[in-house]
Amino acid sequence: MTTLYGYFRSSAAYRVRIALNLKGLAYDQAPLNLVQGEQLAETNLARNPQGLVPSLITDEGVTLTQSMAICEYLDERYPEPPLLPEDITERARVRALAQVVACEIHPLNNLRVLKHLVGELGVDEETKLAWYRHWIAEGFQALESLLTAEAGTGDFCHGDTPSLADICLVPQVYNAERFECDLSAYPTIQRISANCRALPAFQQAAPEAQPDAR
Amino acid sequence: MTTLYGYFRSSAAYRVRIALNLKGLAYDQAPLNLVQGEQLAETNLARNPQGLVPSLITDEGVTLTQSMAICEYLDERYPEPPLLPEDITERARVRALAQVVACEIHPLNNLRVLKHLVGELGVDEETKLAWYRHWIAEGFQALESLLTAEAGTGDFCHGDTPSLADICLVPQVYNAERFECDLSAYPTIQRISANCRALPAFQQAAPEAQPDAR
Numbered sequence: 001m002t003t004l005y006g007y008f009r010s011s012a013a014y015r016v017r018i019a020l021n022l023k024g025l026a027y028d029q030a031p032l033n034l035v036q037g038e039q040l041a042e043t044n045l046a047r048n049p050q051g052l053v054p055s056l057i058t059d060e061g062v063t064l065t066q067s068m069a070i071c072e073y074l075d076e077r078y079p080e081p082p083l084l085p086e087d088i089t090e091r092a093r094v095r096a097l098a099q100v101v102a103c104e105i106h107p108l109n110n111l112r113v114l115k116h117l118v119g120e121l122g123v124d125e126e127t128k129l130a131w132y133r134h135w136i137a138e139g140f141q142a143l144e145s146l147l148t149a150e151a152g153t154g155d156f157c158h159g160d161t162p163s164l165a166d167i168c169l170v171p172q173v174y175n176a177e178r179f180e181c182d183l184s185a186y187p188t189i190q191r192i193s194a195n196c197r198a199l200p201a202f203q204q205a206a207p208e209a210q211p212d213a214r
Numbered sequence: 215m216t217t218l219y220g221y222f223r224s225s226a227a228y229r230v231r232i233a234l235n236l237k238g239l240a241y242d243q244a245p246l247n248l249v250q251g252e253q254l255a256e257t258n259l260a261r262n263p264q265g266l267v268p269s270l271i272t273d274e275g276v277t278l279t280q281s282m283a284i285c286e287y288l289d290e291r292y293p294e295p296p297l298l299p300e301d302i303t304e305r306a307r308v309r310a311l312a313q314v315v316a317c318e319i320h321p322l323n324n325l326r327v328l329k330h331l332v333g334e335l336g337v338d339e340e341t342k343l344a345w346y347r348h349w350i351a352e353g354f355q356a357l358e359s360l361l362t363a364e365a366g367t368g369d370f371c372h373g374d375t376p377s378l379a380d381i382c383l384v385p386q387v388y389n390a391e392r393f394e395c396d397l398s399a400y401p402t403i404q405r406i407s408a409n410c411r412a413l414p415a416f417q418q419a420a421p422e423a424q425p426d427a428r
Contacts, residue, residue: 049359050314062303066317069309076302088290089276095283100264103280107321116348121337134330145263 002027003057005047007034008210009178011106012067013054014171017205019071022162023078027056031212034111068102071164083164094158097146097165101172105139109175129179136172136181140189143169147188155195162196170196174207216241217271219261221248222424223392225320226281227268228385231419233285236376237292241270245426248325282316285378297378308372311360311379315386319353323389343393350386350395354403357383361402369409376410384410388421 004020004027006013020027032038032053040051048055048065056064064070075083084091107113109132117123117131147153157165173193176183183190196202207213218234218241220227234241246252246267254265262269262279270278278284289297298305321327323346331337331345361367371379387407390397397404410416421427 049363050318050356052318052356058303060303064303064306064310066310066313068317069306069313072309073302073306076305088287089272089274089278091290092278092283092287095286096278096280099280099282103282103316103321104264104266107317108327113322120348121335121341121345123335127335131335134334142264142266149263 002059003030004028005030005032005044005055005057006053006210007032007039008207008213010034010053011110011171011175012052014174014205014207015067015167016054016056016070017210018162018167018170018202019074019083019164021201021205022081022083022167023074025074025078029211031210033212068098068164068168071167075164081161083162083167085158085163090152090158093150093152094163094165097143097157098163098168100139100143100146101168104142105135105172106168106175108135132179133181136176136179139172140176140183140186144186144188147192153188153192156192162199162201166192166196169193170202216273217244218242219244219246219258219269219271220267220424221246221253222421222427224248224267225324225385225389226266228388228419228421229281229381230268230270230284231424232376232381232384232416233288233297233378235415235419236295236297236381237288239288239292243425245424247426282312282378282382285381289378295375297376297381299372299377304366304372307364307366308377308379311357311371312377312382314353314357314360315382318356319349319386320382320389322349323393346393347395350390350393353386354390354397354400358400358402361406367402367406370406376413376415380406380410383407384416 002025004016006029032044039053045051047063050065054067056070058064064073071083084094114128117128147157152158154160156162157169170193173189216239218230220243246258253267259265261277264279268281270284272278278287285297298308328342331342361371366372368374370376371383384407387403
């Protein structure tokens, strides 16, 4: 059985849940409470020396880490339905859209960074929120421009089926909403996010639907 | 002709230069001075609404962005020599190692984030350097653990040929050295980095070898 070590509010775990659901794969969940630091416990460091979630233990007993690497693995191992288009230029577009989230927005706003800002740099709550919203705005402006300028955009980030780009987008929109970011300047992002959230694979991956949600 | 819009010290452009060199591809360079903000000029925003480097204009005239997406594109279009192993579990390992750098270290330490820390949060030079070194230490500790614990490691991050993981590692080591980070706790990272830097593909991609180096 496949097991996902995650946390209901982790964006990266959320991505992997969507990918698993889109592929129609069954999996067990083993939640680690990031707020309580369970990801840094010895047992998890043995599993994932990065002290991060998610880790996916495959049905073959192999431990995989890094959400984007896990999604690409799932796509290579279970090709249907595809998370990336067939054409290599289109694949590059989808990966680039995914990476705007995964390499430009999320790394700056995840829990360990916010904790570091408060704990080490001593910033107050207002400054922390401004930091959060700044990187959302920078990244979503870029993403909105790409999605409106490029012909590849359809009901979803690329065409009319969900891809790796949507898998990254939806958890980032969820987080932006949680931090009460103003998303009115990003109508395409909102439209695509709504289309995704109408699908069971995304609904069942949502943080509030997880066993450790509280 | 393929054209790379980059900057000699940009980690992300450095990655793409290594990938192009490993594939033996000729390319023109069009440098944008990030310190002077040239990446935010209208002409570059038309090319890349993210206001970032690198962008790669392919020989077919297609504009690609996001360094990791570009490297995967190059690997799919020009399969030899491969940047990823054939086995899907091994591919996942290489991508995960690459993403420790590309999703956990580099996004926190790139120029626009350092500028934001100083300009918006008003941190002093010492705090900025401490921030830089903190994320290098966090990420390199994780990477060193993975590289020493996992059997896949060889002369390079995975086996005895350079892969996407090495393409990410070397620019990050270069940056860490530039910011005078203490790397003595990471002997495996140092060993692999030295092996990479002995290869012409890496040497010719180094910042100091670029036309805009000063």
